[in-house]
Amino acid sequence: MSPSAPAAVPPLPYRLIATDLDGTLLRADESVSERTRQALAAATAAGAAHIVVTGRGVPWTRHILDALDYRGLAVCGQGGQVYHAGEHRLLTSVTLDRQLAGLALSKIEAEVGPLFLAASRDGLDGEVLVGPGYRVQEGPLPNIMIDDPSHLWAAPLNKVYLQHPRLDDDALAAAARQVAGDLVGVTVAGEGIVELLPLGLTKATGLSLAARRLGITAKETLAFGDMPNDIPMFAWAAHGVAMANAHDELKAVADEITASSEDDGIALVLERLYGS
Numbered sequence: 001m002s003p004s005a006p007a008a009v010p011p012l013p014y015r016l017i018a019t020d021l022d023g024t025l026l027r028a029d030e031s032v033s034e035r036t037r038q039a040l041a042a043a044t045a046a047g048a049a050h051i052v053v054t055g056r057g058v059p060w061t062r063h064i065l066d067a068l069d070y071r072g073l074a075v076c077g078q079g080g081q082v083y084h085a086g087e088h089r090l091l092t093s094v095t096l097d098r099q100l101a102g103l104a105l106s107k108i109e110a111e112v113g114p115l116f117l118a119a120s121r122d123g124l125d126g127e128v129l130v131g132p133g134y135r136v137q138e139g140p141l142p143n144i145m146i147d148d149p150s151h152l153w154a155a156p157l158n159k160v161y162l163q164h165p166r167l168d169d170d171a172l173a174a175a176a177r178q179v180a181g182d183l184v185g186v187t188v189a190g191e192g193i194v195e196l197l198p199l200g201l202t203k204a205t206g207l208s209l210a211a212r213r214l215g216i217t218a219k220e221t222l223a224f225g226d227m228p229n230d231i232p233m234f235a236w237a238a239h240g241v242a243m244a245n246a247h248d249e250l251k252a253v254a255d256e257i258t259a260s261s262e263d264d265g266i267a268l269v270l271e272r273l274y275g276s
Contacts, residue, residue, distance in 0.1 A: 020226060021061070
């Protein structure tokens with residue numbers, strides 16, 4: 001009797017799982033639930049790759065990746081940085097043209113009035129500088145308060161953060177795009193977080209670079225997110241899943257809406273697709 005052929009291994013539903021951090025993979029206390037950890041572990045054991053894709057720069061991301069024992073590639077800085085977590089090495093980095101950013105700010109302030117500013121410097125140890133009036137969210141992320149806004153421009157930057165004394169995030173971003181969208185990219189990355197970026201840079205830019213290093217294509221990618229800065233990533237990936245707590249703009253373009261980050265939304269989808 002001839003030996004039976006080995007059972008065929010079913011193809012993976014997606015070879016790459018891309019997850020945003022804040023409001024998506026992370027709960028409000030910056031932890032990842034055990035259920036979500038197990039669901040990701042099951043998916044990667046089945047052969048899928050997991051890439052963190054975050055608006056945070058590397059200095060604000062490393063401690064989380066280390067705590068998760070995450071050793072793969074991470075896309076940080078809104079797509080501007082590809083970071084190898086296992087080697088603690090920055091593979092690629094895109095910086096903001098400071099002259100263009102300064103011109104963009106002049107145009108935006110001419111339209112809406114004075115802004116409160118902060119900026120993220122480039123590099124593995126790049127500081128986040130916070131100017132007068134800028135409201136910093138409470139938490140453990142380090143920053144340096146400065147009195148003179150001109151210090152923001154003293155070294156290469158990944159991004160500039162904007163706040164306005166009256167306009168909400170969506171209105172400020174819309175005004176910035178209208179008057180300066182030909183000079184810089186503008187995105188809303190979270191509550192009180194409107195960012196100016198190098199023109200054309202998005203999470204999709206960095207994710208495509210990281211995926212190419214792994215030999216994985218967009219049509220093999222599943223993406224999770226919660227804010228408008230995830231819209232380009234959803235457009236690039238084959239399937240975009242918005243969290244229940246997501247911004248309405250992202251929900252409008254999502255292929256699927258799952259439970260919130262507090263209620264294991266990622267795990268619910270991964271368990272359905274890959275098993276628990």
